[in-house]
Amino acid sequence: QVETRNGGQGWIANWLVVLRTVQNQASRSAEPGDRPRPALPLYTGSNKLLDIETKPLPDGLLVSIAGEYPLNYSHFSLTNPRRLVIDFFNTTLELGWEGDFLPVNNELVSLVRVGQFTEDQARVVIDFNDLFSAGFSMSEDGKRLVVKLQPPTIKGKTIVIDPGHGSLQPGGWSDPGAVGPNGVYEKDIVLDIGLKVAELLTQEGAAVVLTRTGNTVLSLGERAQVANEINADLFVSIHANASTSPSLTGTATYYYAPWSTQLGTQRAAREKLARYVQQELVQELQRRDIGTLEENFSVLRNTSMPSILVETAFISNLEEERLLSQEAFRQKAAQAVVRGIIRFFAEP
Ligand SMILES: [Zn+2]
Numbered sequence: 001q002v003e004t005r006n007g008g009q010g011w012i013a014n015w016l017v018v019l020r021t022v023q024n025q026a027s028r029s030a031e032p033g034d035r036p037r038p039a040l041p042l043y044t045g046s047n048k049l050l051d052i053e054t055k056p057l058p059d060g061l062l063v064s065i066a067g068e069y070p071l072n073y074s075h076f077s078l079t080n081p082r083r084l085v086i087d088f089f090n091t092t093l094e095l096g097w098e099g100d101f102l103p104v105n106n107e108l109v110s111l112v113r114v115g116q117f118t119e120d121q122a123r124v125v126i127d128f129n130d131l132f133s134a135g136f137s138m139s140e141d142g143k144r145l146v147v148k149l150q151p152p153t154i155k156g157k158t159i160v161i162d163p164g165h166g167s168l169q170p171g172g173w174s175d176p177g178a179v180g181p182n183g184v185y186e187k188d189i190v191l192d193i194g195l196k197v198a199e200l201l202t203q204e205g206a207a208v209v210l211t212r213t214g215n216t217v218l219s220l221g222e223r224a225q226v227a228n229e230i231n232a233d234l235f236v237s238i239h240a241n242a243s244t245s246p247s248l249t250g251t252a253t254y255y256y257a258p259w260s261t262q263l264g265t266q267r268a269a270r271e272k273l274a275r276y277v278q279q280e281l282v283q284e285l286q287r288r289d290i291g292t293l294e295e296n297f298s299v300l301r302n303t304s305m306p307s308i309l310v311e312t313a314f315i316s317n318l319e320e321e322r323l324l325s326q327e328a329f330r331q332k333a334a335q336a337v338v339r340g341i342i343r344f345f346a347e348p
Pocket residue numbers: 164165177178186239240241
């Protein structure tokens with residue numbers, strides 16, 4: 001039995017509460033966190049960057065970086081401003097052009113910069129106007145790296161959103177989660193954020209499944225099973241935090257992937273998902289950054305795909321209870337979660 005959003009009651013035949021699905025059953029991409037396998041043994045001698053070229057694409061940009069010898073590199077992305085950093089090790093600059101940047105007249109990319117980061121490390125930084133996806137490919141001889149930059153997409157991904165609490169208990173009452181000093185229920189706040197996340201993800205072309213759209217009979221283990229059963233790509237549980245200390249505030253995102261268990265193989269992916277969603281939440285909500293934390297929560301332990309649990313803000317704090325009660329704040333939280341999810345699939 002479920003409670004609909006407007007308070008009505010109804011029965012569902014299946015515990016798998018599917019709110020929306022899309023037709024697209026595209027094959028699953030490589031596990032996020034996979035790294036491109038180098039075609040050649042790593043070259044570790046000293047190297048030179050000889051050339052950087054850009055080529056516009058209809059919706060993005062190709063950046064082609066040439067070295068004298070096979071390139072040894074790593075990359076990461078940052079926010080505020082959004083940028084992609086590519087480091088080349090044991091490498092100095094010997095470019096055939098003057099200056100330290102390439103102007104790019106592009107909707108997606110604003111600038112490609114290059115510099116000698118340390119004595120033996122060259123750095124290329126690509127600045128973006130918006131969320132991006134980056135695909136890396138290396139020439140056969142390992143001397144030319146091509147980075148394909150395009151707008152990101154989550155079309156064809158299946159994402160399970162789990163608004164916390166709201167579980168019907170023996171006796172017929174529903175677990176409210178934490179309750180704020182002014183009586184705001186966590187279960188109501190996180191359901192609204194979850195529905196907003198689902199709406200935004202659907203607009204982006206993902207298939208979205210909610211573990212509940214009202215109250216639910218699912219146990220915590222069964223919430224995880226919803227995602228496992230349909231072989232979802234991601235599981236995101238949404239909560240509001242609470243403390244006995246009323247002054248405690250801030251945003252935190254949890255993941256769980258101990259090396260000693262099977263989940264250890266997903267450690268990079270789970271940590272990355274938590275980090276990106278946390279970064280976007282902090283930037284959008286401007287609450288204290290508690291950071292990403294590892295915790296053995298049931299829904300994280302029992303999901304077979306990358307999963308996180310988001311603690312948006314402290315409902316036990318007067319100020320954050322007030323914020324969580326605001327539609328605009330909840331909408332911002334939802335947008336931030338969605339941006340983090342998009343980055344998880346798109347960025348290295
Ligand atoms: Zn909670």
